[in-house]
Amino acid sequence: MKEGREKRVSFPPDEQMVSDFVERRAELQEADSLTLTDIILAYKQSCEKHHVKPNPKALDQLKQITCVTDRARCFDLSGEKLDYCSCESLEEILKSVQFDFISLQGAELEENGASSLLDMFLYYESATHLDVSSNSGMGFSGWLSLSHLLRQSGCLWRLDACNMPMVDYAAQALSKALLTSRLTVLHLENTCLSGKPLFTLVGALKRNVALQELYLCENNLNGYQDSMQLGDLLKYNSTLKTLDLSNNTMCDSGLEEICDALSSQKTGLRTLILSNNHITHLGMSHLQNILPRLKTLETLNLGKNILENRGIHTLKESLMINRSLLQLGLASTGITCEGAVTLAEILAESPQIQRLDVRQNQVLAGGLMALALALKINRSLIRLDLDQHLKEEKEDFLVETQKTLLCRISDLCAANATTAKGTALRPASPDPSDCAETTHPLPTQTAD
Numbered sequence: 001m002k003e004g005r006e007k008r009v010s011f012p013p014d015e016q017m018v019s020d021f022v023e024r025r026a027e028l029q030e031a032d033s034l035t036l037t038d039i040i041l042a043y044k045q046s047c048e049k050h051h052v053k054p055n056p057k058a059l060d061q062l063k064q065i066t067c068v069t070d071r072a073r074c075f076d077l078s079g080e081k082l083d084y085c086s087c088e089s090l091e092e093i094l095k096s097v098q099f100d101f102i103s104l105q106g107a108e109l110e111e112n113g114a115s116s117l118l119d120m121f122l123y124y125e126s127a128t129h130l131d132v133s134s135n136s137g138m139g140f141s142g143w144l145s146l147s148h149l150l151r152q153s154g155c156l157w158r159l160d161a162c163n164m165p166m167v168d169y170a171a172q173a174l175s176k177a178l179l180t181s182r183l184t185v186l187h188l189e190n191t192c193l194s195g196k197p198l199f200t201l202v203g204a205l206k207r208n209v210a211l212q213e214l215y216l217c218e219n220n221l222n223g224y225q226d227s228m229q230l231g232d233l234l235k236y237n238s239t240l241k242t243l244d245l246s247n248n249t250m251c252d253s254g255l256e257e258i259c260d261a262l263s264s265q266k267t268g269l270r271t272l273i274l275s276n277n278h279i280t281h282l283g284m285s286h287l288q289n290i291l292p293r294l295k296t297l298e299t300l301n302l303g304k305n306i307l308e309n310r311g312i313h314t315l316k317e318s319l320m321i322n323r324s325l326l327q328l329g330l331a332s333t334g335i336t337c338e339g340a341v342t343l344a345e346i347l348a349e350s351p352q353i354q355r356l357d358v359r360q361n362q363v364l365a366g367g368l369m370a371l372a373l374a375l376k377i378n379r380s381l382i383r384l385d386l387d388q389h390l391k392e393e394k395e396d397f398l399v400e401t402q403k404t405l406l407c408r409i410s411d412l413c414a415a416n417a418t419t420a421k422g423t424a425l426r427p428a429s430p431d432p433s434d435c436a437e438t439t440h441p442l443p444t445q446t447a448d
Contacts, residue, residue: 034068034096036068038096039068039092043059043062045092046088050089051085055080061075062093071098072098074103075093075099075102076101077103077107078107078131081108082108084110086113099126099127102127104130106134107135108137109138114135115145118146118149119148119149121156122149122152125153125155130159131160133161133164133187134162134164138170143169143170143174144173146173146174150174150178157185158186161186162189166197171200171201174204175201175203175204178201178205179207181211184210185215194226198226206237213242214240216244216245216248217248221248224254227254228257230243232261234265235264242271242441243269243271243273245258245273245277248276249278250277250278254277255274262297271298274301274305275305275331276305280307281311284307288314288317295323295324299326300329302333303331304332305333307335309339312330316345319346320345323351323352325353326355327355327356328357330343331357331385332359337362340361344367344374345374348374348377350378350381352380354382355385356381356385359385368386368401372405372409375416379416380416382413383417
């Protein structure tokens, strides 16, 4: 691409795209004959031409590539300051090597540099997973180029655009792209979506038929207008399988809107994450009404909400009736031994639940005893997440009893897993690279 800040890539009519595609394939076939040494040399020469120093992080990653004809695993430029000339110099790499995952997180992209680089990603089909998070300086042109990329890329399946405000032109550009995009996973955590940006986004997603996973954590989404928009999304979109709304303020009123929408779905969500949303035991009445009717929901995370024992008791009968739920997250929900006994009664009746998370609750020996007894009956549970540190009891011998019961519960879950013979939890969406962070429906076990 020619040097110059005024340069823009123009996109031809659809009929011309066919001939352009053939030309592009020819260029890539020519690039196949290049060696890794050739590519590194071309990159260094491009840097000299654009008066920038070669990026050490980029060079180190190039040297680790073993085959230039296959997609490399990861091109991680996160935290590297990429001005316009630095972006232009990267073309010598992008024209020769494609990647599974490219991270530009926190790269301080400027408008012209972002636009140029994203145009290259489209032309060379550079990535299947792209992270542009924490780049609030992308500007109008940058978002416009990202919109072109999303609409026209044949290989991009996941986009992370987190930690930057979704201003009006960004919301419009993204929404326009989502009408026809092939994206299946979209992360928009901490993007100030509440209000008009969410309204704009939902307007497009109601007609989207490709997206399967949507992550909207930490957006200050409320239980009023925002939850009504999300309810409309679930009523009109039948392809979305995962919705992560953790760390918002949906409250009980927002949960009511979500439940109302779920009740109208015939084929719908498999994973719903509502952790840390100011939901109380009162909101469980809405879930109580729809859980028996849900046929597809497999993962429900209600962690870090003040459900207390009363909330678990409200859900008891509906959880016993439900036959779709495989994973239930109740970490840090104010449960004591009384709530654990209720959960034990649910486990004794459930033929399908595979994982239950009750960490960071005040479950003592009495609750552990009930859970251990339930696992003598239950044959489906293969993972019960409990705090591994021993908790203070009124009697010292009960502390040792906790230790014994934790071991027994672990053994019983392991026995169920062996009996299941590989019919384990539904895996999370594949992550093309361990360079990328993956949001899990339930938190992973950590040592206490």
